[in-house]
Amino acid sequence: MMGLPDCREITRLVLEGEDRPLGHAERLTVRAHYLICKGCTNFGKQVELMRRASKHWRSYSGNSDGGNSDGGNSGSGNNDSGNNDSGNNDRSGSTDN
Template identity: 35%
Template sequence: MLTCRQATQLLSERLDRPLLFLEQADLQIHLLACRSCRRYGKQVKTLSQLAKEFKNFDEGK
């Protein structure tokens, strides 16, 4: 099983690139067992969405 450090790295990387099948499978197994990493995943996804929205808003000026 992945460590939390490895899982959070993959959670960040999947915002920039598709994960390999094995990476995605290992990550999902880890997330089933780790509430903290699930929370981190939600937070990093939210921050990414907000950054994209801000960029779009800023370009509209």
């Protein structure tokens, strides 16, 4: 009989669950570990939050590839390096004048 999985194994499973569906035994293992480990439970919640935020960002940007078609500068809110990109938005509005 194998021992219970440690936090490192649970972390690996949680992250793999982002790339592929976990099997029934894997899901059960993760959920059982969550019952006894607050740190892994928090990590799982953080991964879920990031997954949802990513999904929301993709739908917000209107780009199915995560908004990276222009190098990720569009709508990034980064005013330091985005000054040249803001000119792109101004050009689209200047044709109305």
